[in-house]
Amino acid sequence: MVRDIVIVGGGTAGWMTAAALVRRLAGTGISVTLVESAEIGTVGVGEATLPQIRYFNEMLGIDEAELMARTSATIKLGIEFRDWGRIGDRYIHPFxxxxxxxxxxxxxxxxxxxxxxxxxxxxxxxxxxxxxxxxxxxxxxxxxxxxxxxxxSYAFQFDASLYGAFLADYAQKRGAKRVEGKIVSADLDGESGFVRSVTLESGTQIAGELFVDCSGFRGLLIEEQLETGFEDWSDWLPCNRAWAVPCAIGGEVGPYTRSTARTGGWQWRIPLQHRIGNGHVYCDRYVSDGDALDQLMTSLEGEPLADPRKLFFVAGKRRRLWNRNCIAIGLSGGFLEPLESTSIDLIQSGIENLVALFPEADCAAADRDEYNRLMDLEFERIRDFLMLHYVATQRDDAPLWRDMRNMxxxxxxxxxxxxxxxxxxxxxxxxxxxxxxxxxxxxxxxxxxxxxxxxxxxxxxxxxxxxxxxxxxxxxxxxxxxxxxxxxxxxxxxxxx
Ligand code: FAD
Known part of the structure; x- marks a missing residue:
C-alpha cells in the first residue's frame, strides 16, 4: 500500500490536493508531504471558478461565509460573453x-x-x-x-493566492507536512522508472511511493523526468499568451465574470471584493504583444494596481496524466484557456479520480488506464465546449474569427x-x-x-x-x-x- 505521498508544488493545485488527501485519507496512516519554492512562486492567476468548487469546499467541511471573507470573494452566477457571436451581442452562460x-x-x-x-x-x-x-x-x-x-447554482470569484493560503493552513493543521525548497533533481528506479525521491538545492532528499506533480506548466516530474509527452491542441485553440493586470474597483461589481471578444483573442474581467482582475488572452499570430497590452490597458475601468504580467501557454494535455507512480494535477497536466474557468475544476476532477482509484504501491496499470481515460474524456469535452465559442461566430472582421469559422x-x-x-x-x-x-x-x-x-x-x-x-x-x-x-x-x- 502507498504510505508516503509527495506533492511537488504549492500553487492552487498542490494545496487543493494536499487538503483533499489529508481529509479523505484521515486515519489511514498515509503521510502527505508538499514541497514548494517561494523563489519560483506560483502562476498567480485563476480567480474565476465553477459551482463544483462548492462541493469541494463542502467535502473539506469549510464554512462558505468564512471562505468568502478570507479570499475576498464575490458571487459568480455565470459568464457574460460580449461580442462573440457578432459585435454588439451580449449573453450569459448561466449556472x-x-x-x-x-x-x-x-x-x-x-x-x-x-x-x-x-x-x-x-x-x-x-x-x-x-x-x-x-x-x-x-x-x-x-x-x-x-x-x-x-x-x-453559483460559484466564486476570489483571490486565488488567498485560497491557496487558506488551504495550506487547513492541510497543515490536519497533518500535511510543508517543505520549503527548490527541487533540483529526481531519482528514478532503474527497472520500473518510478520516481523514488526528489532532491532539494539544500541536498535534502524526499522519498515517496506516489508523487503528485503540481509544479505548474513545466511539469517537473511528469515531463522533465518521465518524458510523458504533450498532446498539442493549438490547431484547435490557438491562443497562446495572456497579459494579466489587477485594477482598482471601477464599474459595477456584478455577480458574474465577463469575457469580451477582441480582434486576436478575448479579455476577462473578474470583480473581487477589493479589486478587479483583468486579462487579455490572445494568439500572437493574430495580434502583437504590444497591441494586446494596449487593448487591455485602455479598457481598464480603474487604476492599475500592479505592472501587467505576460504568461505563455500551449493548449493541450499530457499524453498520460498518470504515468508510472506520478500523477500530474493542475497546469503540469495540461491547460485549456480560461474562457469557461475550467482549470480549477480539472484539478478537482484529478483529485476526485485519484481518491476513487487510490493505488497500491505498484500503481497497477488498470488504475492508471482508468484514471487517464476519465481525465482524457473531461479534457476533450471541455475542449469542444471552448471551441464552440470560437466556431459559432458570425464575426468576419479579423483573421482570427475567419480562420476559426473555416477550420x-x-x-x-x-x-x-x-x-x-x-x-x-x-x-x-x-x-x-x-x-x-x-x-x-x-x-x-x-x-x-x-x-x-x-x-x-x-x-x-x-x-x-x-x-x-x-x-x-x-x-x-x-x-x-x-x-x-x-x-x-x-x-x-x-x-x-
Ligand atoms: P502554479 O501556480 O504554477 O504552482 C506551481 C508550484 O510548483 C509553485 O508552488 C512552485 O513554487 C512549485 N514549483 C515549481 N518548480 C519547483 C521546483 N523546482 N521546486 C519546488 N517547487 C517548485 N483557472 C481557473 O480555474 N479560473 C481562471 O479564471 C483561470 N484563469 C487563468 C488565466 C491564465 C492566463 C492562466 C495561465 C491560467 C488561469 N487559470 C484559471 C488556471 C489556474 O491559474 C491554475 O490552474 C491554478 O493556478 C493552478 O496552478 P498550479 O498550482 O498547477 O501551478
Missing amino acids: GAHGERIGPADFHHYWLKEQAAGTAQPFGRYCYPIVSAWNDRFELPREDPASPLTHF TWPDSLAEKIETFRHRGAVPNYASGLFQPPSWLAVFIGQNIVPEAWDPRVDRMADEERSAHLERVRTTIADAVERSSGHLAFIKSYGATF
Whole structure:
C-alpha cells in the first residue's frame, strides 16, 4: 500500500490536493508531504471558478461565509460573453437552466416556436441567474420547487493566492507536512522508472511511493523526468499568451465574470471584493504583444494596481496524466484557456479520480488506464465546449474569427453542432461538466438557430404556450426584484470591505 505521498508544488493545485488527501485519507496512516519554492512562486492567476468548487469546499467541511471573507470573494452566477457571436451581442452562460418544464418537450423548443411567432422575449429573460446577474442581485438558492430560486447554482470569484493560503493552513493543521525548497533533481528506479525521491538545492532528499506533480506548466516530474509527452491542441485553440493586470474597483461589481471578444483573442474581467482582475488572452499570430497590452490597458475601468504580467501557454494535455507512480494535477497536466474557468475544476476532477482509484504501491496499470481515460474524456469535452465559442461566430472582421469559422472541427464537436442545428437537441452527458443548459446558452447566445423545434410543441395551443412563457418570465422578474443587491448580500455573508 502507498504510505508516503509527495506533492511537488504549492500553487492552487498542490494545496487543493494536499487538503483533499489529508481529509479523505484521515486515519489511514498515509503521510502527505508538499514541497514548494517561494523563489519560483506560483502562476498567480485563476480567480474565476465553477459551482463544483462548492462541493469541494463542502467535502473539506469549510464554512462558505468564512471562505468568502478570507479570499475576498464575490458571487459568480455565470459568464457574460460580449461580442462573440457578432459585435454588439451580449449573453450569459448561466449556472442554471432556462425556463422550466411546461410540457413534454424541453423548454427551449417552446421558446423557439414563440420566437418564430415574433412574441418571445430574449432567451435570457427566462433564466433566473441571468436576470439576477444583470440586475446585480443575489440570493442563496432555496429548496422550494415552486420558486425559480431552486433551479440554479453559483460559484466564486476570489483571490486565488488567498485560497491557496487558506488551504495550506487547513492541510497543515490536519497533518500535511510543508517543505520549503527548490527541487533540483529526481531519482528514478532503474527497472520500473518510478520516481523514488526528489532532491532539494539544500541536498535534502524526499522519498515517496506516489508523487503528485503540481509544479505548474513545466511539469517537473511528469515531463522533465518521465518524458510523458504533450498532446498539442493549438490547431484547435490557438491562443497562446495572456497579459494579466489587477485594477482598482471601477464599474459595477456584478455577480458574474465577463469575457469580451477582441480582434486576436478575448479579455476577462473578474470583480473581487477589493479589486478587479483583468486579462487579455490572445494568439500572437493574430495580434502583437504590444497591441494586446494596449487593448487591455485602455479598457481598464480603474487604476492599475500592479505592472501587467505576460504568461505563455500551449493548449493541450499530457499524453498520460498518470504515468508510472506520478500523477500530474493542475497546469503540469495540461491547460485549456480560461474562457469557461475550467482549470480549477480539472484539478478537482484529478483529485476526485485519484481518491476513487487510490493505488497500491505498484500503481497497477488498470488504475492508471482508468484514471487517464476519465481525465482524457473531461479534457476533450471541455475542449469542444471552448471551441464552440470560437466556431459559432458570425464575426468576419479579423483573421482570427475567419480562420476559426473555416477550420475543420473535431468530429465530436461537429456532431453536436449538427444535431442542434437539425432540431435543437443538446448534448446530454451522464456526468461531468457542461450539461445541456450550458450548451444551449452558448448555441442560442451565439445565434445558432435550429431548423425545427420538437414537434410535440405543436400540440400546445399558441395562447397556452405564450401564457406559460409569460408566467415563467414574470415569476423570475418578480423573484429577482425581491432579492438582495449582490454587494449587500456579501456584506451580510462574507465581506472584508
Ligand atoms: P502554479 O501556480 O504554477 O504552482 C506551481 C508550484 O510548483 C509553485 O508552488 C512552485 O513554487 C512549485 N514549483 C515549481 N518548480 C519547483 C521546483 N523546482 N521546486 C519546488 N517547487 C517548485 N483557472 C481557473 O480555474 N479560473 C481562471 O479564471 C483561470 N484563469 C487563468 C488565466 C491564465 C492566463 C492562466 C495561465 C491560467 C488561469 N487559470 C484559471 C488556471 C489556474 O491559474 C491554475 O490552474 C491554478 O493556478 C493552478 O496552478 P498550479 O498550482 O498547477 O501551478
